[in-house]
Amino acid sequence: MDLTATAHGALLVISICENRIDAASAIQFKERMREVTQTPSDRVLLDLSQVQFLDSSGLGAVVGVMKLLGADRKLELSGLTPTVAKVFRLTRMDSVFTIHPTLPDGLRKAS
Template identity: 55%
Template sequence: MELTIDTTADATIIRVQAARVDAPVALQFKEEMRRITHARTGRFVLDLAQVEFIDSSGLGAVVASMKQLRSGQTLDLAALQPIVAKVFRLTRMDSIFAIHDEADRAGVKDRS
């Protein structure tokens, strides 16, 4: 499981470089997210554009990543593929996370 990082003025964009976030990689994903978010502050956008499948373990790892954030940190999601978006809708996690169409646009706060 590889996570890459892009930094904008308004957010740290964490890109998941894997087709699946499921039981075999959930623990590694959670630990990598903890390492990244512990070393930085502010807003994080998790780019799931490459992720074609997420199971309950993967969903739990994303939720755990949000719950371990410190005060002043937030986690948004972006670029969900249709099957992944459906999992978030069915579990009502779409009401917990801000979900954006594109990670790069989510990484920029509206300045108007």
């Protein structure tokens, strides 16, 4: 699972560089997230803008990462594609996570 992580003070921004989080990749996603979130931070912002497909296993993996971070660290999401946003909306997980439409300006990668 290809992830990039960048620390911005108390915020850790993790971008998923894959187009799917599904049953085949959910365990690998959680393992990689466990590795990259070792960096101390108060908040973790997960950039899902490249993810075009997320199934129930992928959703479970995102929830698992939230639990892995514990109560003292907040997992926020950004850049949900329409298909991924629909999964969060239909499962009502959009009320559990703080979801940003895009990454804040200062956190976007230079293109």
